[in-house]
Amino acid sequence: MAQPSEQQVWDWLDAVPDPEIPVISVVDLGIVRDVAWEGETLTVTVTPTYSGCPATSIISMDIETALRERGIRDIRIKTRISPAWTTDWLSDKGKMKLEEYGIAPPRPAGGPERCPRCGSKAVEKVSQFGSTPCKAHWRCTDCLEPFDYFKCI
Amino acid sequence: MTRDDAFLQFLLRMGDNTLVLGHRVSEWCGHAPVLEEDIALANTALDLIGQTQMWLALAGEVQGDGKSADDLAFLRDAWDFRNALLVEVPNGDFGRTLMRQFLFDSWHKLMLERLKGSSDERVAAIAEKAVKEVTYHVERSRDTVIGLGDGTEESHARMQEALDYLWPYVGELFAGDAVDAEMVAADIAPDPASLRADYDAILAEVMAEATLSIPKSGFAHKGGRDGRMHTEHLGHLLTSMQWLQRAYPGARW
Incomplete structure (x- = not known):
């Protein structure tokens, strides 16, 4: 088969869901840093979110599986830790999908703008740590629902 | 050398500092006083x-014997560990637990900030990554120390007791030796003693807010960083942490 273009590979990867937050893709999450052909080998460079995040190895496996299904045989997943992953790399599409899913997207101000369920701005932090390393636990004092906030890093 | x-x-x-503390903190999993704290401890x-x-x-790469991080974590004995x-x-x-976390986090953050400028780019990259996480750790441990210190009569007494108990273990973090001198010469890492002034300033501020008194004694237990003499507790911790690899060598899942 003809070698797929790098843009084509990016598009395929944009369909690979994050294992913990399946509404966003690994591309939305900003952890795919580079896609490059080196001869017959496709190198995908991945930057992990949190150093101990158990999803990281699953993500590498999911990327490899997705590309194999597209017929690419020779795949190398390269881990790059510097520059360190930052929530600034989340795509705008990803941020929007997070909020629709019920997770408040990260903001430089350090807290959610509003409750992702009812939209109220009356929110308070419960704990800086939440259901996964990348999230904090907040609650809305109007609708009283707890929610996750994707914390800035 | x-x-x-x-x-x-x-x-x-x-690596041994983060490994041993990581294991200690994980011992709380399922036992913390409230769910949010359980989750925070597990995440830390x-x-x-x-x-x-x-x-x-x-470390395995520098050692050059083909050892992986897992080999070093699970197949060394107590005397080969270099944690404080x-x-x-x-x-x-x-x-x-939270007092220890704060005493460690405060040192850890200062250390990582300096290591970001390491002449070894691999060290700088790890520090750049880790400091982001540690910033969250210290924010929480600091708030908890203040909350419990300036809390009820009982929580205050317990936090003062914790500080008195742990204080003699703080000095080792700043006691440099020949290894540190070599790292300073290579511009890889700072002299640990050079972090002390900033550390003391942070502690003074936080303990004042927590209404806790920092003990006057400058005595420091040593022997962990150089492996000369660990406490008896490390061996017990390792029997639990390493038992699977010891009982079933090479086991994978």
Whole structure:
């Protein structure tokens, strides 16, 4: 088969869901840093979110599986830790999908703008740590629902 | 001691600190006083273990014997560990665990900030990554120390007791030796003593807010960073942490 273009590979990867937050893709999450052909080998460079995040190895496996299904045989997943992953790399599409899913997207101000369920701005932090390393636990004092906030890093 | 020998020792010190503390903190999983604290402790432990993977992987690379981070974590005995004694002492109650966390986090953040400028770009990259996580750790441990210190009569008494108990373990974090001198000469890591003034300033501010008194004694237990003499607690911790690889060598899942 003809070698797929790098843009084509990016598009395929944009369909690979994050294992913990399946509404966003690994591309939305900003952890795919580079896609490059080196001869017959496709190198995908991945930057992990949190150093101990158990999803990281699953993500590498999911990327490899997705590309194999597209017929690419020779795949190398390269881990790059510097520059360190930052929530600034989340795509705008990803941020929007997070909020629709019920997770408040990260903001430089350090807290959610509003409750992702009812939209109220009356929110308070419960704990800086939440259901996964990348999230904090907040609650809305109007609708009283707890929610996750994707914390800035 | 060659530069590579010193570099290996330095990396083991960083990785063993995060490994042993990560394991200690993980012992709380399912036992914390409230669910949110349980989750916070587990997340902190996870970050520390993740950082360990980076430090010990690099240590294995520098050592050059083909050892992985897992080999170093699970197949060394107590005398080969290079963590500071502070991180191996048992958790005690929740207050003591969080006091230890704050005493460690404050040092850890200062250290990582300096390591971001390391002449070794692998060290700088790990520090750049880890400091982001540690910033969250220290924010929480600081708030908890203040909340419990300036809390009820009982929580205040327990936090003061925790500080008195742990204080003699703080000095080791800043006691430099030949390994550190070699790291300073190579511009890889700072002299630990040079972090002390900033550390003391942070502690003075936080303990004042927590209404806790910092003990006057300058006595410091030593022997962890250089492996000369660990406490008896480390061996017990390792029997639990390493038992699977010891009982079933090479087991994978």
